[in-house]
Amino acid sequence: MEKKSLKGYLYLLPALIIILVFTIYPLIKAVLMSFYEGYSIINGSFDAIGLGNYKELFSDKVFRKALTNTSIYVVFVVPCSILLSLLIAVLLNSKIRCKGMFQTLFFLPYVTSVIAIGIVWSWIFNSNYGLLNYVLSWFGIEAVPWLNSPDYALMALIIFSIWKSMAFDILIFLAGLQTISPDLYNAARVDATPKWRVFLKITVPGISPMIAYAFIMGMINAFKVYNEVFSLFKSSAGPANSAITVVYYIYDKFYNSADYGVASAAAVVLFVIILALTMIQRAVSDKKTA
Amino acid sequence: MEIRIENLTKAYGDFRAVDGMNLTICDGELVGLLGPSGCGKSTTLFMLAGLTEPTDGKIFFGDKDVTKIPPEEREIGLVFQNYALYPHMTVEENIMFPLINRKVNKKEAKERAYEMAKLVHLEGLMDRKPKALSGGQQQRVAIARALVKKPKVLLLDEPLSNLDAKLRIETREEIRRIQQEVGITTIFVTHDQEEAMSISDKIAVMDKGVVQQYEVPQSMYLEPENLFVAQFLGMPEINTFSAVVKDGAIYCGQVKLREISGLSDGTYTAGIRPESFEVREDGFAVEAAHVRMTGRDLLIYFTLDKEPLRVLAHSDLQIEKGGAFKLGVRQNQIMLFDADGSMIGKY
Structure with a gap:
C-alpha cells in the first residue's frame, strides 16, 4: 500500500x-x-x-484608467459575446446547408494567433481604407478614426474582442445544444409552442450550465485582456493610453518602468477582483440550480 | 374520432419503413401497433402525429385529410418513449404548457391542469421537477400533458418500455383506465405482445413496414393469418416444423399426428403452440430432453422424429430429464401454412 x-x-x-x-x-x-x-x-x-506600492498604485491615474477600461471592456464583451454566440450556435444547430463549413468558419478565430488576427483587424479598422468604415459609408456614416482617436480606441478593442471570444462560446454552446433531446423540440411542436418560447423555455435552460461556464471563463479572460490590445494597437495601449487594460498596465510597469512593486500590487488587485467575481458567480449559479 | 390510414408509405432511400399501409381505427378504440424493432410501427405513429412526413398515402382524422396538416393543428396528444418532459419546469408548468401556448388564460389553464392531475393521480406532486419523480409518475405527467388540451387522438410511443416489470403491469392498466374514462381514440406502439394483448381493443401486427394482421387480440392469437403472426405472438414461441400430408394424414417425419381430409398431398409448414399438446395415454411416445420449471407450467423439450419441439404442461406432471411420456395434439390445434406463410387451416 x-x-x-x-x-x-x-x-x-x-x-x-x-x-x-x-x-x-x-x-x-x-x-x-x-x-x-x-x-x-x-x-x-x-x-x-x-502598503507603499498600493498607495502609489491607487494614486496613479493610468491605473485607474486601466481599471475603468477593463471594467467597461468586461461589461460589454462578455454579455455581447454570449448573446451573439447563442444566436449563432442556435442557427448553426438548425438544419442549414454547409453546416460544417460554417462551424469551421466560426471556430477559426479560436485557433488563429491573436497577433495575426490583430493585424487583419487593424486593417479593418483603418480610418481611410478600412472595411468597417467602407461598410459604414453605405449608411452615410462618416469615416470613424477607430484606432487613432482616444474616443474610439476602446470601442474598437471591444468589437474586436467580442468577435474573437465568440469562437469559444459558439463551440461550447453547440456542444450544449447537442445534449438537448430532440424529443423535447418535437414535444414543443406538438404543444404548439411559439419559436421564441421554445428558445427561452427549452434551449436556454437546456444549456444554462454552458452559459454559466462561458460567463465565468469569459469574465476571467476578459479581465486578463492583453494580447488583443498589444496586437490591435501595434505594441501600444492605444492613442494616449486610451485602451490600456490592467494586464497591459502590469506589463508596462514591470518591463518598461521596472517598477516591480507596483506591478505586483496591480497583479494582486486583479487577482482579488477575479477571485471575488468568480465566487459571486458561483454562489449565484449554485443557488439557481438548487 | 375515427382514423383512416390509406396506402401510407414512408421511404428512406430504397428502404421502405412503412409500405402501403391501410388501417381504420374506430372512434374510441385503443389500438396497439405491435411488431419487432424496425417494423415501421414508430414511423407510423410519428406520421400520425405529423412529425414525420409520409412519402405517399393519406391520413384521415374523421372526414378530414390531415396528411399535410402540421402536428400542432392535428389535435393530437403525443407521449414520447422517454416522456420528453420539460426538465426545467415543475409538473404543474409542464401540464399547463400546451394551454399557455394556446393562449388559454392562466387561471383556466391551472384549473384544467389540476383536473388532469386528478385524472392521472398526480395530486400533491405538482410542485416537483420531473427529475424528482419516479418513472411511472413521469409517464403520468406526460399523459396529463398530452390530454390537457383535449385532443381528439392520443398517441403513445412505447409507453411502458422505460418502466420496471411490476410498474409496467400497473401502468398499462392505468393507461386503459384513463383511455376508457376520457373515451379517446388511442394508438400505442409496443414490441411487447403481452402489453399489446392485455389492453388493446385491437392489435395491428406489423413486419417490414406492412400490417400483417389487424384483429382483436384473442382472435389474432387463435387464428393468425400467417406464419409471422403465429410466431410473433405467444410465449414460449409456437413450434414450427415442416410437415408432410399424404394419404389423408399429417405427419411429422414418420409420426402420424392427425387424420384429415380435403387437403392435397405435399409439404407444409406446421405450427403447434406449446400449450396445444396434451399428455395422453393413446398419444405418441416421446422422451424429455430438458425440463424447465417456470412456476405455473413445465416447459419440456423433446424431439419428435428429429424435430426439436417444446410442450407446456401443467406443473403437477411428474417428469424428469430422460423420462418417457405420451403426447397428443388437441383438436383443431395444428396450424398449417403454405409456402408463402399464409394460413391454410387448423386441424
Whole structure:
C-alpha cells in the first residue's frame, strides 16, 4: 500500500514541480513583492514592508484608467459575446446547408494567433481604407478614426474582442445544444409552442450550465485582456493610453518602468477582483440550480 | 374520432419503413401497433402525429385529410418513449404548457391542469421537477400533458418500455383506465405482445413496414393469418416444423399426428403452440430432453422424429430429464401454412 502510493506521487512529480516552480512560487512571490518597498530584483533586497506600492498604485491615474477600461471592456464583451454566440450556435444547430463549413468558419478565430488576427483587424479598422468604415459609408456614416482617436480606441478593442471570444462560446454552446433531446423540440411542436418560447423555455435552460461556464471563463479572460490590445494597437495601449487594460498596465510597469512593486500590487488587485467575481458567480449559479 | 390510414408509405432511400399501409381505427378504440424493432410501427405513429412526413398515402382524422396538416393543428396528444418532459419546469408548468401556448388564460389553464392531475393521480406532486419523480409518475405527467388540451387522438410511443416489470403491469392498466374514462381514440406502439394483448381493443401486427394482421387480440392469437403472426405472438414461441400430408394424414417425419381430409398431398409448414399438446395415454411416445420449471407450467423439450419441439404442461406432471411420456395434439390445434406463410387451416 505504502509503496503503491509512493509510486503514484512519483508519477505526479514532474507536473507538480513545473506547477510549483512556474505557478505557485511566482504567485506567492508576487504577493510578497507587492508589499516590499524599494525592492531590487538584482539582489532581492528591500527597504521596508508596507502598503507603499498600493498607495502609489491607487494614486496613479493610468491605473485607474486601466481599471475603468477593463471594467467597461468586461461589461460589454462578455454579455455581447454570449448573446451573439447563442444566436449563432442556435442557427448553426438548425438544419442549414454547409453546416460544417460554417462551424469551421466560426471556430477559426479560436485557433488563429491573436497577433495575426490583430493585424487583419487593424486593417479593418483603418480610418481611410478600412472595411468597417467602407461598410459604414453605405449608411452615410462618416469615416470613424477607430484606432487613432482616444474616443474610439476602446470601442474598437471591444468589437474586436467580442468577435474573437465568440469562437469559444459558439463551440461550447453547440456542444450544449447537442445534449438537448430532440424529443423535447418535437414535444414543443406538438404543444404548439411559439419559436421564441421554445428558445427561452427549452434551449436556454437546456444549456444554462454552458452559459454559466462561458460567463465565468469569459469574465476571467476578459479581465486578463492583453494580447488583443498589444496586437490591435501595434505594441501600444492605444492613442494616449486610451485602451490600456490592467494586464497591459502590469506589463508596462514591470518591463518598461521596472517598477516591480507596483506591478505586483496591480497583479494582486486583479487577482482579488477575479477571485471575488468568480465566487459571486458561483454562489449565484449554485443557488439557481438548487 | 375515427382514423383512416390509406396506402401510407414512408421511404428512406430504397428502404421502405412503412409500405402501403391501410388501417381504420374506430372512434374510441385503443389500438396497439405491435411488431419487432424496425417494423415501421414508430414511423407510423410519428406520421400520425405529423412529425414525420409520409412519402405517399393519406391520413384521415374523421372526414378530414390531415396528411399535410402540421402536428400542432392535428389535435393530437403525443407521449414520447422517454416522456420528453420539460426538465426545467415543475409538473404543474409542464401540464399547463400546451394551454399557455394556446393562449388559454392562466387561471383556466391551472384549473384544467389540476383536473388532469386528478385524472392521472398526480395530486400533491405538482410542485416537483420531473427529475424528482419516479418513472411511472413521469409517464403520468406526460399523459396529463398530452390530454390537457383535449385532443381528439392520443398517441403513445412505447409507453411502458422505460418502466420496471411490476410498474409496467400497473401502468398499462392505468393507461386503459384513463383511455376508457376520457373515451379517446388511442394508438400505442409496443414490441411487447403481452402489453399489446392485455389492453388493446385491437392489435395491428406489423413486419417490414406492412400490417400483417389487424384483429382483436384473442382472435389474432387463435387464428393468425400467417406464419409471422403465429410466431410473433405467444410465449414460449409456437413450434414450427415442416410437415408432410399424404394419404389423408399429417405427419411429422414418420409420426402420424392427425387424420384429415380435403387437403392435397405435399409439404407444409406446421405450427403447434406449446400449450396445444396434451399428455395422453393413446398419444405418441416421446422422451424429455430438458425440463424447465417456470412456476405455473413445465416447459419440456423433446424431439419428435428429429424435430426439436417444446410442450407446456401443467406443473403437477411428474417428469424428469430422460423420462418417457405420451403426447397428443388437441383438436383443431395444428396450424398449417403454405409456402408463402399464409394460413391454410387448423386441424
